[in-house]
Amino acid sequence: MDSQPIEEIAARWVARRYDDAWTDADQVRLEEWLQAATAHRISYIRLETAWSEAARLQALGAGAPAGGRQNGVAAGEIGARQEDGPHDAGKRGGAAHIGGRG
Amino acid sequence: MVTLAMNGPLDHWFATEILVHEAALMRYLRRVWPNAADVSELRQEAYVRVYEGAAKSRPGSPKSFLFTTARNLMVDRMRRERIVSIDYTQDVDSLNVLVDEISPEQRLSARQELRCLGEAFDQLSDVVREVIWLRRVEGLSQREAAQRLGIPEGTLESHLCRGLRSLANAVFGNSPEQVARGGARESDKGTEHGQPAD
Numbered sequence: 613m614d615s616q617p618i619e620e621i622a623a624r625w626v627a628r629r630y631d632d633a634w635t636d637a638d639q640v641r642l643e644e645w646l647q648a649a650t651a652h653r654i655s656y657i658r659l660e661t662a663w664s665e666a667a668r669l670q671a672l673g674a675g676a677p678a679g680g681r682q683n684g685v686a687a688g689e690i691g692a693r694q695e696d697g698p699h700d701a702g703k704r705g706g707a708a709h710i711g712g713r714g
Numbered sequence: 715m716v717t718l719a720m721n722g723p724l725d726h727w728f729a730t731e732i733l734v735h736e737a738a739l740m741r742y743l744r745r746v747w748p749n750a751a752d753v754s755e756l757r758q759e760a761y762v763r764v765y766e767g768a769a770k771s772r773p774g775s776p777k778s779f780l781f782t783t784a785r786n787l788m789v790d791r792m793r794r795e796r797i798v799s800i801d802y803t804q805d806v807d808s809l810n811v812l813v814d815e816i817s818p819e820q821r822l823s824a825r826q827e828l829r830c831l832g833e834a835f836d837q838l839s840d841v842v843r844e845v846i847w848l849r850r851v852e853g854l855s856q857r858e859a860a861q862r863l864g865i866p867e868g869t870l871e872s873h874l875c876r877g878l879r880s881l882a883n884a885v886f887g888n889s890p891e892q893v894a895r896g897g898a899r900e901s902d903k904g905t906e907h908g909q910p911a912d
Contacts, residue, residue, distance in 0.1 A: 623875035662882035
C-alpha cells in the first residue's frame with residue numbers, strides 16, 4: 613500500500629471542499645470516497661486538520677517578520693500586503709473578488 | 715473556525731488524540747525501521763489500524779494504543795518480509811525498549827505549533843506560499859486565486875495540494891526538540907492545545 617497517491621487525492625478533496633465551486637453532488641462523491649477505505653478517511657482527516665490549522669498563518673503574517681518572507685517576489689508581496697494592514701488587504705481581496713465575477 | 719467535513723466523534727477523536735502524537739510516532743519509526751523510505755507508509759498503516767480498532771472500541775490510552783499498533787505492525791512486517799537481520803528476537807526487543815524511550819509526553823505549546831507552521835510556510839516555494847496565503851488567509855476561491863496569479867486553476871490546485879501536504883507534515887510531524895532548535899524559547903504555559911485563532 614502506497615500512501616502517496618491517496619494523500620494526493622485527499623489533498624485535492626480538501627482543496628475543493630473549501631472552494632466556492634463545491635456542490636452537493638461533490639459532497640456525495642466525497643462521502644463515497646471516504647467510505648471506500650479507512651486509508652482515504654485518515655488521509656483526509658489529517659489534511660483537513662492541517663487546512664484548519666493553516667488559518668493561523670494570518671496571526672503570523674500580522675506579527676513579527678519571519679525570515680523566509682523576505683525572499684522572493686511572492687514573499688515580498690505577502691509582506692507588503694501585511695504591512696498595509698488588514699483593512700487594506702481585505703479591500704484588495706474584495707476587488708479581486710468582483711473582478712473575478714465580472 | 716471553519717466547520718470541518720469530518721464525520722462524527724471518531725474522526726474528531728482521531729484528530730485530537732492520535733494525530734497529535736505524529737512527531738513522536740515518526741521519531742519512533744525512523745529510529746527502529748531500517749528503511750526510511752517505508753516510514754510514511756508505516757505511519758499510514760498504523761493510523762488505519764488505530765482508526766479501525768477505535769471504531770470497535772475506543773482505547774483508554776490512545777497514545778499507547780498507537781505505539782503498540784505501530785510496533786505490532788513492524789513485527790508483522792518483519793515476519794512477512796523476513797527482514798530477519800541476524801537475530802529476529804533481538805529486533806523485536808529493540809522495538810519494545812524504544813517505545814518507552816521515545817514516548818514521554820511532549821506536546822507542543824500553541825506558540826511552538828504556530829512557529830512550526832510559520833517555518834514550514836517560509837520553506838515553501840514562492841508560488842506555493844502565495845497560493846496558500848490567497849486561498850486560506852485571504853479567502854479567495856480557486857478561480858479567484860488563479861486569476862490573481864495568472865495561472866490555470868489546475869496548476870493552482872496542484873500548488874495548493876503540495877503546500878497543504880508540506881504544512882501537514884510540519885504541523886503534525888515536528889517534534890518539540892526540532893522547534894526548540896529552530897528559534898527562541900517561550901514560556902507560554904496554559905496555552906497548550908490552543909485552537910486556531912479564528
